[in-house]
Amino acid sequence: xxxxxxxxxxxxxxxxxxxxxxxxxxxxxxxxxxxxxxxxxxxxxxxxxxxxxxxxxxxxxxxxxxxxxxxxxxxxxxxxxxxxxxxxxxxxxxxxxxxxxxxxxxxxxxxxxxxxxxxxxxxxxxxxxxxxxxxxxxxxxxxxxxxxxxxxxxxxxxxxxxxxxx
Amino acid sequence: xxxxxxxxxxxxxxxxxxxxxxxxxxxxxxxxxxxxxxxxxxxxxxxxxxxxxxxxxxxxxxxxxxxxxxxxxxxxxxxxxxxxxxxxxxxxxxxxxxxxxxxxxxxxxxxxxxxxxxxxxxxxxxxxxxxxxxxxxxxxxxxxxxxxxxxxxxxxxxxxxxxxxxxxxxxxxxxxxxxxxxxxxxxxxxxxxxxxxxxxxxxxxxxxxxxxxxxxxxxxxxxxxxxxxxxxxxxxxxxxxxxxxxxxxxxxxxxxxxxxxxxxxxxxxxxxxxxxxxxxxxxxxxxxxxxxxxxxxxxxxxxxxxxxxxxxxxxxxxxxxxxxxxxxxxxxxxxxxxxxxxxxxxxxxxxxxxxxxxxxxxxxxxxxxxxxxxxxxxxxxxxxxxxxxxxxxxxxxxxxxxxxxxxxxxxxxxxxxxxxxxxxxxxxxxxxxxxxxxxxxxx
Numbered sequence: 001x002x003x004x005x006x007x008x009x010x011x012x013x014x015x016x017x018x019x020x021x022x023x024x025x026x027x028x029x030x031x032x033x034x035x036x037x038x039x040x041x042x043x044x045x046x047x048x049x050x051x052x053x054x055x056x057x058x059x060x061x062x063x064x065x066x067x068x069x070x071x072x073x074x075x076x077x078x079x080x081x082x083x084x085x086x087x088x089x090x091x092x093x094x095x096x097x098x099x100x101x102x103x104x105x106x107x108x109x110x111x112x113x114x115x116x117x118x119x120x121x122x123x124x125x126x127x128x129x130x131x132x133x134x135x136x137x138x139x140x141x142x143x144x145x146x147x148x149x150x151x152x153x154x155x156x157x158x159x160x161x162x163x164x165x166x
Numbered sequence: 167x168x169x170x171x172x173x174x175x176x177x178x179x180x181x182x183x184x185x186x187x188x189x190x191x192x193x194x195x196x197x198x199x200x201x202x203x204x205x206x207x208x209x210x211x212x213x214x215x216x217x218x219x220x221x222x223x224x225x226x227x228x229x230x231x232x233x234x235x236x237x238x239x240x241x242x243x244x245x246x247x248x249x250x251x252x253x254x255x256x257x258x259x260x261x262x263x264x265x266x267x268x269x270x271x272x273x274x275x276x277x278x279x280x281x282x283x284x285x286x287x288x289x290x291x292x293x294x295x296x297x298x299x300x301x302x303x304x305x306x307x308x309x310x311x312x313x314x315x316x317x318x319x320x321x322x323x324x325x326x327x328x329x330x331x332x333x334x335x336x337x338x339x340x341x342x343x344x345x346x347x348x349x350x351x352x353x354x355x356x357x358x359x360x361x362x363x364x365x366x367x368x369x370x371x372x373x374x375x376x377x378x379x380x381x382x383x384x385x386x387x388x389x390x391x392x393x394x395x396x397x398x399x400x401x402x403x404x405x406x407x408x409x410x411x412x413x414x415x416x417x418x419x420x421x422x423x424x425x426x427x428x429x430x431x432x433x434x435x436x437x438x439x440x441x442x443x444x445x446x447x448x449x450x451x452x453x454x455x456x457x458x459x460x461x462x463x464x465x466x467x468x469x470x471x472x473x474x475x476x477x478x479x480x481x482x483x484x485x486x487x488x489x490x491x492x493x494x495x496x497x498x499x500x501x502x503x504x505x506x507x508x509x510x511x512x513x514x515x516x517x518x519x520x521x522x523x524x525x526x527x528x529x530x531x532x533x534x535x536x537x538x539x540x541x542x543x544x545x546x547x548x549x550x551x552x553x554x555x556x557x558x559x560x561x562x563x564x565x566x567x568x569x570x571x572x573x574x575x576x577x578x579x580x581x582x583x584x585x586x587x588x589x590x591x592x593x594x595x596x597x598x599x600x601x602x603x604x605x606x607x608x609x
Contacts, residue, residue: 005209012213013220020224027230087309120380144376145383147325 079164080108081156088117091152095160102136102166105129105157111149120146128153137161201524207273215259218395222255223248225388229381239307246300247381253293254375257337257368258399260286265402266515275517284344291341298334326373336367372396411454411512417441420509422457423485425501429564431492432535433501434472437509441482442475445514449474449542453513455488457503463510465496470518470539472568474546489568491535520547533559534567541568544575551580558585 001009076098084091088111096104105128110121124146131140138158142150226247235241263270263283270279299313306316320327342348343360375392376382382389420439428434452470456463472489492498518539528549532540537558544556556576560566566585576583 001212002205002209005212008209009213009216012217016217016220016224017227020221020227021232024227024230024232027228027233087305117380120383123383123385142325142377143384145380145386145389147377151325 077164079160081158081160081163083109084152084156086111086148086152088112088148091149091156093153093156093160095157095164097164097166100166102133102161105132107153111152117149121149124149125153132157137166197523197525200521204273204521207269211270211273218259219252219255222251225391226251226381229386229388231381237308239304241304242300242307243304246297246304247379249293249300250297250375250379251381253290253297254371256286256290256293257371258395260290261364261368261399261403265399266406266512267402268406271515271517272521275522276515277517287341287344291337294334294337298330324374324378326377329370330374330378333367333371336363336370340364340367407512411510414512415510418445418511420486420511422503422505422507422509424505425503427501428489428567432489432567433492434487434489435500435503436485436487438483438485441477442484442486443477443482445475445486446477447474447519447546448514449545450518450539451514451516452518452539453488453511453515456510457500458508458510459503462496462499462503466512467496467500468515470516471514471542472538473542489535489538491567518543523547526550527553529555529557531557531559534561534565537567537569537572541572541575544572544579544581549579549581552582554579554581556581556583558583560585560587563587 076096078094078096081093081095090109091111092108094106094108095102096106107121107125107129110125111117112121124143127143128140128150132138132154134140138154138161140154142154226244231244231247235244260283263279263286266276274282298317302313302317302320305311305320306313309316311319317331321331322328339360340363343352343357349357376389382392418439418441420437423436423438426434426436449471452468455467455469456465457467467490469488469490471486473487475484475486477484490497490500492501520543528547530540530544532538537560540556544554554576556572558566558569558572560569563569566572566587569585573583575581
């Protein structure tokens with residue numbers, strides 16, 4: 001390599017890396033703000049998680065006593081899915097059922113290890129929710145770039161659907 | 167030894183020399199300036215290559231990658247991600263270097279582009295291996311698993327990851343078979359087929375980059391960047407390696423006219439074709455030839471033109487010629503080529519043309535079969551009398567292939583010709599120019 005090329009390449013590379021790093025610091029700042037906000041949410045909902053965890057078991061025990069459960073599902077109510085462990089944190093969803101239809105899906109807990117996972121979760125959850133509501137089942141496509149979260153979400157959802165006897 | 171092409175050698179050629187530059191013996195194009203521009207282009211490409219490597223890492227930095235490093239596990243994972251990004255960037259650079267893109271080949275030459283391609287082979291493999299290992303270790307540490315169990319879990323549980331493992335295995339196979347020591351043990355065809363697996367390796371590596379890697383999650387601008395560079399590389403390969411050769415083959419419709427013996431084990435293949443005026447100035451450069459005859463069609467041969475393409479009519483119908491020495495089984499078969507055989511071509515490639523000249527005065531040195539592209543270049547490269555010196559070397563007078571034609575061209579163009587025959591390498595001084603009298607000035 002000629003000196004001219006070597007020097008230019010070194011300068012250009014350094015400039016590109018610096019620019020990337022600078023904008024990265026910026027992104028990280030906004031994201032840690034988001035992460036803080038969502039940690040607030042999840043701590044808020046994790047107090048609910050304690051109860052919903054037991055609600056989950058009641059849900060499944062309700063599913064065990066299936067005799068009247070079919071009718072109960074038709075009547076509606078909320079059902080919590082299983083808690084699913086992933087490498088990026090735990091995932092649990094709750095469904096709201098009315099007259100045999102899934103009317104809402106709420107994520108009680110989403111993958112939240114490291115800022116990146118929070119961002120991915122925040123992005124993937126609304127997509128999954130709308131797809132599930134449309135398909136009325138857990139049989140939907142996973143979200144690209146969020147496969148781990150998606151799989152856990154849908155697994156938990158399926159448990160909730162089973163509990164609701166749908 | 168004179169061939170059918172020789173009558174033209176005696177006639178004055180009214181056309182302007184190649185490259186669309188002013189004709190005439192006094193108005194030579196500014197070779198020095200063109201040479202500087204070419205070097206500048208080569209340097210710009212070098213900067214672009216290193217810049218792309220930096221940019222691939224910058225994509226991760228711009229995503230706040232460093233801020234996510236808080237534990238040892240996340241640090242190892244981060245290193246793994248950076249290794250993967252850099253490795254993929256090198257793989258894409260390798261593909262571009264081998265794509266025969268005129269911008270690259272014209273700046274550094276096809277041979278040097280391939281040399282860089284080879285040099286990047288091992289670094290890219292090491293980066294990809296490091297990527298796999300570091301990710302397995304980093305994820306494993308985060309989950310409390312050993313790297314092997316983590317790798318198995320990734321393979322079994324995470325979609326697209328098994329493809330990534332297949333891809334890594336293919337990359338290892340491709341690089342190992344390309345090591346010089348391994349490559350010597352196998353025939354060219356074996357290496358070639360394994361090398362084609364590169365495409366499979368790259369394609370199988372793509373899904374996990376977009377689905378598992380969070381950096382390229384849907385909705386990120388990084389996803390668009392990465393998609394764009396992958397697609398651009400694919401498009402360049404498709405265009406320059408597939409579409410352009412197909413177009414050239416169809417456009418020129420080359421057909422073998424005749425095969426002549428030049429000397430023992432050396433043949434010239436003359437081909438007729440269409441629109442050959444567009445190939446003017448490519449004398450000395452090489453094409454990759456496929457003779458579409460049974461048992462031959464799948465074997466690509468890189469040979470240089472041994473004469474300028476000659477357009478005879480206004481429609482560009484004309485002749486071109488290659489001269490080939492019988493060096494292997496494949497080239498031996500060419501002697502049996504029948505007139506009328508269709509020929510598929512890729513090219514022209516290489517820098518052995520006026521485009522590589524850096525000054526007005528030139529020395530051309532050719533030995534054995536290497537004389538033949540020199541003969542083609544001598545035909546048309548802009549030259550004033552006395553500006554060129556030609557040195558030919560052969561074991562015998564017989565091995566000064568096309569020597570008669572070179573002699574005639576030198577006379578016509580006012581170039582000085584020297585030749586040396588015999589086995590007496592040891593008679594040459596070890597340093598400096600050969601003793602006077604060793605090289606014969608050809609009258």
